[in-house]
Amino acid sequence: MASSTSLNGGSLPFSSQRLYNLAQQLRHYKHPPCSLDDAEEQIMEETAGKVVTQVGFQESVTPVIQNPEKFRPKRAAVLICLFEGDAGDLRVILTKRSSRLSTHSGEVSLPGGKAEEGDKDDCDTATREAKEEIGLDPSLVNVVTVLEPFLSKHLLRVVPVIGILTDKKAFKPTPNPAEVDAVFDAPLEMFLKDENRRVEEREWMGEKYLLHSFDYEAENKKYVIWGLTAGVLIRAASVVYQRPPGFLEQSPKFKFPRVVDNNTVMR
Known part of the structure; x- marks a missing residue:
């Protein structure tokens, strides 16, 4: 069984040589430069409580004004947790938000x-949230890289964190009923x-x-993966498989308005 050191520290084993090689590949990944300096970040309250929204774009295609008094996005992170399926394919863990939630109820998210x-960092945010939402023990996740931040509809800065599930048999999903209705997985390459x-x-x-939506069925249940979640997974699949998608993404070169406040959204 191959092993490697995670970004969070410590040595974690991999269940296959393929996953070990993938981890080594991803640790060398460098995302494009962002348009907002981390040192300028301040907290700006944002209406959506969780990272689910209609649209999201890589920060490099959304040049923001370098003025911390005008644009100070609150930071968030999502976990792209990969594992090797029984058929040998790479799969990603997804959730369906609780139908009882007041916002984005029933939508698919990471x-x-x-x-x-x-x-401590974005990796800590992503793994902590995964434990709270679906009972995924952070000790089972080998964090290997972070992708370029995305900006959500409400200008929330979302950092995708890629981790590899070191022992899929040890993970027994326990969704938090207040937040999650279902936990499922999908092949990463489909994106x-x-x-x-x-x-x-x-x-x-x-x-x-372009707003992309993917239809997926698992255990006789139908899911629609779209918006920010779809955008993040398209990017993650492109990085993992080292090739672009077989369709046009068409992310615009947005410029933000001079004044950004809690009511500013991308429509």
Whole structure:
């Protein structure tokens, strides 16, 4: 059994040589430069409590104004937890939000949420939220890299964290009923394929962009993976498989308004 050291420290084993090699590959990944300096970040309250929204774009295609008094996004993180399926494919753990939630109820999302004061970094935020939402023990996750931050509809800065589940048999999903209705997994490579994909063209501030949706069925249940979650997974699959998607992404070169407040959203 191969082993390696996680970004969070410590040595974790991998269940296959393929996962070990993937971890080594991803540790060398460097995401494009962001448009907002981390040192300038301040807390700006944002209406959505969890990281689920209609649309989200890589921060490198959304140049923000370098003015901390005007644009101070609150930070969040999501966990892209990968494991090797029985058929040998790479799969990612997803959740369906509780139907009782007041916002984005019933939507598919990655485990994750806003950073809290005690979090050491984005990896800590993502693994803590995964434990709270679906009972995923952080000791089972080997964090290997972080992707380029995304900006959500409400201008929340979302950092995707990629981790590898070291022992899938040891993970027994225990969804928090207050937040999650279901836990399921999907093949990561599907987010590079045109199969089961729908697309809608939208416009914001004179710039057109494409909103991608993927239809997926697991255990006789149908799910729609779209918006920010779909965007993050398209990017993650591109990095993992080292190839672009087989369809046009069309992310716009957005410029933000001069004044950004709690009521500013991307539509």
